[in-house]
Amino acid sequence: xxxxxxxxxxxxxxxxxxxxxxxxxxxxxxxxxxxxxxxxxxxxxxxxxxxxxxxxxxxxxxxxxxxxxxxxxxxxxxxxxxxxxxxxxxxxxxxxxxxxxxxxxxxxxxxxxxxxxxxxxxxxxxxxxxxxxxxxxxxxxxxxxxxxxxxxxxxxxxxxxxxxxxxxxxxxxxxxxxxxxxxxxxxxxxxxxxxxxxxxxxxxxxxxxxxxxxxxxxxxxxxxxxxxxxxxxxxxxxxxxxxxxxxxxxxxxxxxxxxxxxxxxxxxxxxxxxxxxxxxxxxxxxxxxxxxxxxxxxxxxxxxxxxxxxxxxxxxxx
Amino acid sequence: xxxxxxxxxxxxxxxxxxxxxxxxxxxxxxxxxxxxxxxxxxxxxxxxxxxxxxxxxxxxxxxxxxxxxxxxxxxxxxxxxxxxxxxxxxxxxxxxxxxxxxxxxxxxxxxxxxxxxxxxxxxxxxxxxxxxxxxxxxxxxxxxxxxxxxxxxxxxxxxxxxxxxxxxxxxxxxxxxxxxxxxxxxxxxxxxxxxxxxxxxxxxxxxxxxxxxxxxxxxxxxxxxxxxxxxxxxxxxxxxxxxxxxxxxxxxxxxxxxxxxxxxxxxxxxxxxxxxxxxxxxxxxxxxxxxxxxxxxxxxxxxxxxxxxxxxxxxxxx
Numbered sequence: 001x002x003x004x005x006x007x008x009x010x011x012x013x014x015x016x017x018x019x020x021x022x023x024x025x026x027x028x029x030x031x032x033x034x035x036x037x038x039x040x041x042x043x044x045x046x047x048x049x050x051x052x053x054x055x056x057x058x059x060x061x062x063x064x065x066x067x068x069x070x071x072x073x074x075x076x077x078x079x080x081x082x083x084x085x086x087x088x089x090x091x092x093x094x095x096x097x098x099x100x101x102x103x104x105x106x107x108x109x110x111x112x113x114x115x116x117x118x119x120x121x122x123x124x125x126x127x128x129x130x131x132x133x134x135x136x137x138x139x140x141x142x143x144x145x146x147x148x149x150x151x152x153x154x155x156x157x158x159x160x161x162x163x164x165x166x167x168x169x170x171x172x173x174x175x176x177x178x179x180x181x182x183x184x185x186x187x188x189x190x191x192x193x194x195x196x197x198x199x200x201x202x203x204x205x206x207x208x209x210x211x212x213x214x215x216x217x218x219x220x221x222x223x224x225x226x227x228x229x230x231x232x233x234x235x236x237x238x239x240x241x242x243x244x245x246x247x248x249x250x251x252x253x254x255x256x257x258x259x260x261x262x263x264x265x266x267x268x269x270x271x272x273x274x275x276x277x278x279x280x281x282x283x284x285x286x287x288x289x290x291x292x293x294x295x296x297x298x299x300x301x302x303x304x305x306x307x308x309x310x311x312x313x314x315x316x317x318x
Numbered sequence: 319x320x321x322x323x324x325x326x327x328x329x330x331x332x333x334x335x336x337x338x339x340x341x342x343x344x345x346x347x348x349x350x351x352x353x354x355x356x357x358x359x360x361x362x363x364x365x366x367x368x369x370x371x372x373x374x375x376x377x378x379x380x381x382x383x384x385x386x387x388x389x390x391x392x393x394x395x396x397x398x399x400x401x402x403x404x405x406x407x408x409x410x411x412x413x414x415x416x417x418x419x420x421x422x423x424x425x426x427x428x429x430x431x432x433x434x435x436x437x438x439x440x441x442x443x444x445x446x447x448x449x450x451x452x453x454x455x456x457x458x459x460x461x462x463x464x465x466x467x468x469x470x471x472x473x474x475x476x477x478x479x480x481x482x483x484x485x486x487x488x489x490x491x492x493x494x495x496x497x498x499x500x501x502x503x504x505x506x507x508x509x510x511x512x513x514x515x516x517x518x519x520x521x522x523x524x525x526x527x528x529x530x531x532x533x534x535x536x537x538x539x540x541x542x543x544x545x546x547x548x549x550x551x552x553x554x555x556x557x558x559x560x561x562x563x564x565x566x567x568x569x570x571x572x573x574x575x576x577x578x579x580x581x582x583x584x585x586x587x588x589x590x591x592x593x594x595x596x597x598x599x600x601x602x603x604x605x606x607x608x609x610x611x612x613x614x615x616x617x618x619x620x621x622x623x624x625x626x627x628x629x630x631x632x633x634x635x636x
Contacts (some may be wrong), residue, residue, distance in 0.1 A: 114527040136525060167524045179521040180514055184578040190504055190588045191565040193556065196498055197591040204495040205598045206485045207454060207460030209432040210502040214532040214593060220589030227585055231576035240513065241570045245563055247509040252559045258549035267545055270508045273515045277530060315559045 001153035003059035005029040007050075007080065009072050011042050013116060014088055015063025016125025023047050024127050025161055029054045033158070034064075041122050054077040062087040062153035063109075077104050084150055086111050090178060091232040092138040092171040104147060110138035110156040110171060111177070114163075119244035120222040135164040138171040176278040183229060187241060189219040319471035321377035323347040325368075327390050329360050331434060331484040332406055334443025341365050342445050343479055347372050352382075358439050371397040375477070378431075381403040384546035388416040395422050402468055404429050408496060409550040410456045410489040424464060426488060427472040428456035430496070431480075438540040453482040468608065495553035500629025501547060505559060507537040 004027050011033040021040070024029040030050040031042050043049045053060055057080040062072045068087045076085055085108045089093055092110045094272075099108045115133035135158045137151060151168070158164040160214040193216050196204060220226075230237060254263040267298070322345050322461045326337040329351040336361070349360050349545040350367040360542060361367045375398040380390045384407045402455055405413055410428045417426045419481070433451035434444075478481040487495070497621055506559045513536050514522060538544075548555060574582040 011503065016620035017350050050422060114525055116528075118528075134525060134527060141358060157585070167521070168463065169521055169525075172521075173521050174525070176428070177519055177525045180517055180519060180522045181530045184513070185510060186535060186565065187569050189508060190572070190585070191562055191569065192503060192506060193588050193592050194565050194584075195502070195561045196595060198561070199498055201491075201495055201498060203487055204492050204498045207432055207452060207487075207492070207495045208499040208598065209452060210434075210436075211536060212499045215503040216592060217532050218529060219595075220585070223582060223585035223589050227576065227582050230573065230581065234573040234576050238570060238573045241566055243513045243516070243567050244509055245570065247512050248505065248559055248563050250567070251505050252454040252556060252563065253554045255548065255552040257557070258545065258552050262539060263548065264545050266512075267538070267541035270511050271541050274511050274534060274538035274589060275535060276363040277514060277523070277537075280526065293343070306392060315349065 001084075001150055003027065003084070003153065005054065005057050006059045006061060007032065007053045007057040007076070007083070008117060009033070009053060009060060009062045010064030010068075011038050011122045011123070011125070012063065013120045013124050014113065014130070015061070016042070016122040017116065017127060017129035018061055018063060018088065018124055019047055020045070020127035020160065021131060027161070029057050038122050042250070045122075053083075055080055057083045057145055059084050059086065059154075062089075064227065066094075066232055068092060069095055070102065073099060073104060073108075074102050075151050077102070077107065083107070084154065086154060089115060090182065090229050092136075092174045094172045094232045096140045100140070105140065106144050107150075108194060110136075110174075111138040111153050111154065111158070112138070114182075118218045118221050120225065126266075131162045131164075133162075133164065135162065135166055136174050137166055137168050138174045139168065140171055175233050176236045176310065179233055179240045183233055183237045184240040184244060186218050187230070187237070188244065189216050195218040237314065319402075319457055319467055321345065321402070321471065321475050323372070323375050324377045324379060325371045325375040325401070326395070327349065327371060327378060327380045327394060328350070328382030328386075329356050330381065331438045331442050332431065332442040332448070333379070334360070335434065335445060336364055336379055336381060336406070337449035338363070338443055339449060340447035341343065345377050345479070356440050363440075371401070373398055375403050375564050377404065377472075380407075381561045383543065384409060384412075384550055387413055388420065391417060391422060391426070392420050395420070395425065401425070402427060402472065404472060406431060408500065408547050410454075410492045412550045414456070414458045414489045418458070425464050425468075427469050428454075428458075428492075429472065429476070430454040430456070430492065432500075436536045436539050438543065446620070449480045449482075451480075451482065453480065454492050456487055456492050456631065458489055493527055493578070494554045497558045501555045502558040502562060504536050504544065505555070506562065507534050510534055511537040525594070526575055563635050570592050574576075574607045 006022050006027050007029050008015050009032045011031050014063060014122050019028055019031045028047065030048045032050055032053055033039050033042065039049050053076045060076040060080055062069055064072050065129050069087050069089055073085055085104060089095060090112055091214045092112065095110055111131055113130040113135045116129040137155050155166045158166055177259060319400050325339050325347050326333050327350045329349050331335060337346055337349045346365065347365045350368055350371055351357050355366050370392045378394040378398055378401045380387055380394060382390050387407055391403055403422060406429050407413060408429065408430055413428060417423050429453055431453045432446040434447040455473055473484045476484055476547050
């Protein structure tokens with residue numbers, strides 16, 4: 001299974017960047033977007049635009065807003081009856097549930113590129129935005145027929161087209177992980193911005209430098225997209241916020257006696273841990289027998305990494 | 319008053335960068351550091367190194383750890399009896415108090431360059447690190463004789479040597495401002511790192527991308543320096559943490575009913591406010607009569623901005 005006629009639905013920052021990259025490498029069949037101005041911009045960029053997904057598509061990548069994915073999936077499934085369906089949203093359990101409810105589980109693979117999220121709109125799209133970044137590929141609790149072949153083909157496609165670092169991961173663990181590394185940090189950025197703004201401190205604006213710039217980079221930025229992201233992952237995110245509040249409350253308490261040793265111990269521990277987060281040792285597992293691994297650990301929440309050696313994956317069901 | 323023989327005490331990241339820049343422009347008299355290895359590194363970089371501050375220095379810039387500034391000030395004041403004394407630490411009220419207690423208020427100006435804080439050590443110093451950034455120049459509650467001339471000369475020196483955006487600001491308001499724009503964000507970065515680490519989530523490490531990189535850039539990083547910074551500004555910082563905890567608690571509550579409208583309103587408000595923080599409209603006040611302004615607003619906490627037009631400042635006491 002390989003993909004040579006790929007349709008992209010939704011040409012915002014992410015969908016637009018995917019479409020531009022696929023157009024570059026010659027596998028873009030067409031772009032669909034509900035907004036006439038976006039369609040014009042896509043056409044002006046020289047990309048093929050259509051009103052509906054082309055019937056002959058072998059892969060459809062859905063990049064519309066999270067709250068429209070259910071409807072887009074059904075539409076695409078009908079328009080392109082033979083296509084594998086992929087979405088690229090930042091929350092996965094809700095989409096897996098919608099896919100199962102629509103009876104499309106046998107045609108679906110969940111994806112999530114970990115890149116380029118603070119801007120939005122086709123105007124900012126870039127064929128290189130989602131290349132050479134990590135793409136999560138998610139799997140549901142129960143793996144139906146053809147899952148290995150379909151998922152392996154999508155993973156290979158991402159490796160070849162985007163030079164992706166593919167992380168194969170259970171959908172529940174994916175959502176818990178992005179609550180930690182993406183949605184939690186987004187709320188922190190927003191919270192800092194709110195506190196800065198409420199302080200009514202003109203001098204603070206003048207003294208703000210790199211710390212504020214980096215800490216608020218993702219603050220605000222497309223409120224509807226952010227709402228969907230936070231709302232669809234509310235449970236996992238609530239747990240992360242509870243933990244952040246608890247740690248900040250500890251720091252607040254430490255400030256009552258900052259030089260009694262406890263705060264320094266804490267700062268030293270963070271310093272030791274921080275290096276590993278900045279420069280993680282990501283050992284890529286070449287999954288020559290991913291099928292065995294997945295079935296052995298069917299109920300676990302382990303992540304499986306695939307950088308190369310997908311042959312085992314694709315041949316497991318051959 | 320102008321400065322042509324400048325000594326720098328403490329050759330870490332900040333002091334080292336200052337010394338390299340001053341050496342470039344030919345006004346560096348010498349570097350003093352208590353650590354033999356640092357002294358060797360400074361000498362190897364071709365900068366003049368001494369055991370004590372040269373007696374003929376006309377300006378001494380103290381860049382040692384915050385908790386040593388009091389001792390360094392007294393030492394420098396004795397070694398170089400005619401020099402103006404400046405420190406470049408990130409908290410100012412404590413230093414102003416130490417200066418007053420040492421009877422050195424008539425020789426002192428507080429400075430704080432808003433740049434380059436996440437690395438440390440002379441090895442990372444760079445003559446360009448603190449050029450073209452904002453430098454706060456702080457004033458105490460009561461302005462003694464010669465204050466205008468001395469402060470104006472330091473501001474002009476920073477403008478000329480570092481192409482600085484000089485923000486003249488009351489020391490108390492400085493500390494309140496940096497609690498918002500620097501120390502608060504630092505604690506947020508540390509708190510996120512602690513929550514990430516405690517989650518024991520290997521998949522999260524693999525999915526971490528730009529959000530984690532930016533949100534934890536300053537996490538950890540020289541625990542003793544951080545302790546001094548947080549401890550010396552504990553009161554202002556405690557207030558900022560209280561507000562951050564309150565806002566995060568609001569977000570946490572919003573997640574119980576994320577689509578009822580309140581969370582979206584909040585996200586839209588942050589989006590409107592964020593742009594101004596990312597790209598602030600900093601109107602520089604050319605203070606041709608700063609003296610009048612300062613005396614008129616003696617008790618206020620207003621910030622005064624000086625980009626150019628320092629003539630009024632320097633001639634006010636002439």
